[in-house]
Amino acid sequence: MPGFSKSEFTDTTRIHAGRRVLHRFHVDLPLLLGLIVLVAVGLLVLYSASEQDAGLVSKQLIRLGIAFTVMFAVAQISPDTLRYWSPWLFGVGLIMLIAVLVLGEVGKGAQRWLNLGFFTFQPSELMKLALPMLLAWYLSEAILPPKFKHIMVAVVMMLIPIYMVAKQPDLGTSLLLASSGIFVLFLAGLRWLYIIISMLMLIPTSLLLWFYGMHDYQRSRVLTFINPDSDLRGSGYHINQSSIAIGSGGTYGKGWLNGTQSHLDFLPERKTDFIFPVFSEEFGLIGAIILLTIYAAIVARGLVIAAQAQDTFTRLLAGSITLTFFIYVFINIGMVSGLLPVVGIPLPLVSYGGTSMVTLLAGFGILMSIQTHRKLIAS
Amino acid sequence: MVQRASITFKDHFRETHLFQQRLLITAIITIILLAVLIARLVFLQVLSHDHFTTLSEKNRLDILPIAPIRGLIYDRNGVLLAQNLPSFTLQIVPEHSKDLKKTIEELKKLVVISDDEIKQFYKVLKEKRRFEGIPLRFRLNDVERAKIAVNQDRLPGVKIEAQLARDYPLGSLASHAIGYVGRINERELQNLNAPRYSATEYIGKVGVERSYEDILHGEVGTVLVERNSQGRVMRSETELDPEPGKDLYLTLDIKVQEVAEKSFGDDNGALVAIDPRNGEVIALVSIPTFDPHIFVHRVDTKTYKALSTSSDHPLLNRALQGQYPPGSTLKPFIGLAGLEANLISSDESLKCPGYYMLKNDDRKYRDWKKEGHGETNLTKALVESCDVYFYDLSLALKIDRMESYLARFGVGQPTGIDIRGEAPGLLPSKQWKQKTHRLPWFPGETLITGIGQGFTLTTPLQLANITAILGNGGQRYKPRIIHAIGEPGVEEITLQKPRHVGVVQKDNPENWNIIIKAMKQVVHGLRGTARGINRNLEYKVAGKTGTAQVFGIKEDEEYDEEKIAKKLRDHALFISFAPADEPRIAVAVIVENGGSGGAVAAPIARKVMDAYLLKDN
Numbered sequence: 002m003p004g005f006s007k008s009e010f011t012d013t014t015r016i017h018a019g020r021r022v023l024h025r026f027h028v029d030l031p032l033l034l035g036l037i038v039l040v041a042v043g044l045l046v047l048y049s050a051s052e053q054d055a056g057l058v059s060k061q062l063i064r065l066g067i068a069f070t071v072m073f074a075v076a077q078i079s080p081d082t083l084r085y086w087s088p089w090l091f092g093v094g095l096i097m098l099i100a101v102l103v104l105g106e107v108g109k110g111a112q113r114w115l116n117l118g119f120f121t122f123q124p125s126e127l128m129k130l131a132l133p134m135l136l137a138w139y140l141s142e143a144i145l146p147p148k149f150k151h152i153m154v155a156v157v158m159m160l161i162p163i164y165m166v167a168k169q170p171d172l173g174t175s176l177l178l179a180s181s182g183i184f185v186l187f188l189a190g191l192r193w194l195y196i197i198i199s200m201l202m203l204i205p206t207s208l209l210l211w212f213y214g215m216h217d218y219q220r221s222r223v224l225t226f227i228n229p230d231s232d233l234r235g236s237g238y239h240i241n242q243s244s245i246a247i248g249s250g251g252t253y254g255k256g257w258l259n260g261t262q263s264h265l266d267f268l269p270e271r272k273t274d275f276i277f278p279v280f281s282e283e284f285g286l287i288g289a290i291i292l293l294t295i296y297a298a299i300v301a302r303g304l305v306i307a308a309q310a311q312d313t314f315t316r317l318l319a320g321s322i323t324l325t326f327f328i329y330v331f332i333n334i335g336m337v338s339g340l341l342p343v344v345g346i347p348l349p350l351v352s353y354g355g356t357s358m359v360t361l362l363a364g365f366g367i368l369m370s371i372q373t374h375r376k377l378i379a380s
Numbered sequence: 381m382v383q384r385a386s387i388t389f390k391d392h393f394r395e396t397h398l399f400q401q402r403l404l405i406t407a408i409i410t411i412i413l414l415a416v417l418i419a420r421l422v423f424l425q426v427l428s429h430d431h432f433t434t435l436s437e438k439n440r441l442d443i444l445p446i447a448p449i450r451g452l453i454y455d456r457n458g459v460l461l462a463q464n465l466p467s468f469t470l471q472i473v474p475e476h477s478k479d480l481k482k483t484i485e486e487l488k489k490l491v492v493i494s495d496d497e498i499k500q501f502y503k504v505l506k507e508k509r510r511f512e513g514i515p516l517r518f519r520l521n522d523v524e525r526a527k528i529a530v531n532q533d534r535l536p537g538v539k540i541e542a543q544l545a546r547d548y549p550l551g552s553l554a555s556h557a558i559g560y561v562g563r564i565n566e567r568e569l570q571n572l573n574a575p576r577y578s579a580t581e582y583i584g585k586v587g588v589e590r591s592y593e594d595i596l597h598g599e600v601g602t603v604l605v606e607r608n609s610q611g612r613v614m615r616s617e618t619e620l621d622p623e624p625g626k627d628l629y630l631t632l633d634i635k636v637q638e639v640a641e642k643s644f645g646d647d648n649g650a651l652v653a654i655d656p657r658n659g660e661v662i663a664l665v666s667i668p669t670f671d672p673h674i675f676v677h678r679v680d681t682k683t684y685k686a687l688s689t690s691s692d693h694p695l696l697n698r699a700l701q702g703q704y705p706p707g708s709t710l711k712p713f714i715g716l717a718g719l720e721a722n723l724i725s726s727d728e729s730l731k732c733p734g735y736y737m738l739k740n741d742d743r744k745y746r747d748w749k750k751e752g753h754g755e756t757n758l759t760k761a762l763v764e765s766c767d768v769y770f771y772d773l774s775l776a777l778k779i780d781r782m783e784s785y786l787a788r789f790g791v792g793q794p795t796g797i798d799i800r801g802e803a804p805g806l807l808p809s810k811q812w813k814q815k816t817h818r819l820p821w822f823p824g825e826t827l828i829t830g831i832g833q834g835f836t837l838t839t840p841l842q843l844a845n846i847t848a849i850l851g852n853g854g855q856r857y858k859p860r861i862i863h864a865i866g867e868p869g870v871e872e873i874t875l876q877k878p879r880h881v882g883v884v885q886k887d888n889p890e891n892w893n894i895i896i897k898a899m900k901q902v903v904h905g906l907r908g909t910a911r912g913i914n915r916n917l918e919y920k921v922a923g924k925t926g927t928a929q930v931f932g933i934k935e936d937e938e939y940d941e942e943k944i945a946k947k948l949r950d951h952a953l954f955i956s957f958a959p960a961d962e963p964r965i966a967v968a969v970i971v972e973n974g975g976s977g978g979a980v981a982a983p984i985a986r987k988v989m990d991a992y993l994l995k996d997n
Contacts, residue, residue, distance in 0.1 A: 249436035293417060331414075
């Protein structure tokens, strides 16, 4: 049960009354402020990217409302409860993933959705939280740094959902799942020897993936990444147009709603994955740095929460959630600016779309829970 | 699993230290990655800014597809059947119109504009740019265009755009054969070659328009378009000319087709005329016809519903898809089967008392002539269409031999005509009955199969085709509707070759002559069932009348011959070819609810043969 003891508040004498109320409702003010600023900027960009479609923006606003509600709700759950339910949550997620593969509805050529009768649901989203929770739960009961046996078990736990999500096929999400797992392991103190060995193994593994594990369209995306000019009309088009939009924005940008590349239909998917080029065309380098600063502030707060967390489970979980959020940002901006191959990962809390938003904010709910349910033994 | 016991050995201080150390490393990596992103952005936005600004200017060059002009359709004599005519659309360019509402009000005074059209206009308005013309009314006629042209100065921002739209100058004539085009729908879109159709709005839906879509469509072209920073097209330059679709010359003789369609009067039915020498379809009639233009211009659901639910089924192509029992028109083929099997000869005869009875069965299988035909040989049986003679013959032939002989002509098989959607008809056999009805074959069914009733079903096309085969001495051709294909702008046309698919084996050519002679008497003989059409006939016709019912006999239904005999009169049939000795045309006619084949169907065939054979006079 989401409980708290009176004693939690005895230490908060130096905190203002307002913060006290926030704390009582398990809200972390710095994190909340960061998210609100980010979301506000996001809506502004979306308005421009959607050709000033107020209907679309209000739809996004409703989704945000739902996602923030979920965040506040999750924040009320104590980390102990979260830990207790971690393996169960993972089990449910796994069953749902199997269900999706077996009877999932085929949408857009990929099986990602599960129709629960009253609404459709993407089990891989649940996995984004369930996997780091499971790993954090598992490793929190081991002596750290983890021994070889524990690492192996953890790797198996990771590979099962990653493989199933990749099979859907949803490369972006499986990449995020992998990084969330790797962060838990790394933060748990995975020995450098293992890290070096697995990095060396990356080369043959990626070769194997290239030849046996990838779809043609995925391969062509990687090839285009290496040489975008090779196929300007086909798959290189995205990256090329995106670079033009960003580059032509210059230092100060063309001004809000004044972007030309993004509005002339040259830029595909400009409301979703490719929203960053719209932003940087209109707000320039200055705007982009400000946006990155907002993201950095949120990540920084997440890392502080992780650093202050009191037990292994919460710190591993907080660290993984925060770093995965950063990976989201890095992969998205890296991909639209031509640093990384195109994988379908949206710019978190800015791109249009609802599914990942709920998961992201649920993750921040966990961070808030961790921060506000601390017991006052350490310090 | 992790052992609980180990918890006691946990070194919390060490673990915390390790974690903090790791967290610090990730924080540093995060900062490095952020720096990488910023460096990349600096590279793009500051160092390469000029380069990308140039590219963004260039980006205003866009390549747009141009739809090819659809090929034309002619009849065999070069009469135009399908063409492309400019269709005029009333558009308003918002940025030039000072007051949209007022402009629309003004326009309403000049031309009819429905509320739906205005609603649609405002919907499209939201999606388009201010300098783009937004359609308000489609298909303006000349008067409306003139009215707008005269008032042009009072209507700022109003313009009229011309677009090519499919047009069928002869209207509903041969509408089933030609077919029509309509807007590409969702399902078709998925199966299309997307680049080729990137500028195309219409696609063939039925008939030749659909079956020859590939040839008619043509190849897409491209235009290079230069836009300014708002996206306005400043200059355009054709990069690749679209290649118009090829023209089709149908085998149809549209004059014959017209005669045929008119001959039906108010009756529904179908007629197919084939050139027995090569399988060319001279006329392909399905009545009622429909106006193909309805489908070209956004068919409204009301009109479509009325068409598709009408009890007359005007959208059904009866010639290809209507399956009817052939009735007595099958008798010449059964007779030929008997002769070739040496079961009968032309001089053997039997006495027809007006009914026929099977051994161990007290049911009477009646002849259509109650009092009977008396002494009847094969010729008389065909000329007067005696049922009893053929009951007896079928019993001797048995279903197996009947089935295998009729199959040689193609009964119960699609003819393979080059128009999609042909129905196969049905040729029953013992195996077929066992498979579909799970019942053995009964002798009574053999009898009625012998007079073209029972399970047997043929399409009018199939009937015309087997008649053509009989007329030309056993040569089987796939019927075809395309006479020639023409390249646009090229004088010469490529004639299509006949598609010969085999020969019906003849054991004795004399047998065929006996049948054809008898069929000549059907028309020219004193007692022939189609003698009504022989007046002033300038050539010899071989024919056979028939009557048919459309409902199927259910397996458990008693064969009440009397009841059937009455219903047999429902549909009138006639097959014929002419000139009888060297046929140039074979015709099959079915008139739904027409009554007697000789009185109703045969005159239609005569008119068609006259129109075709005597056209030079």
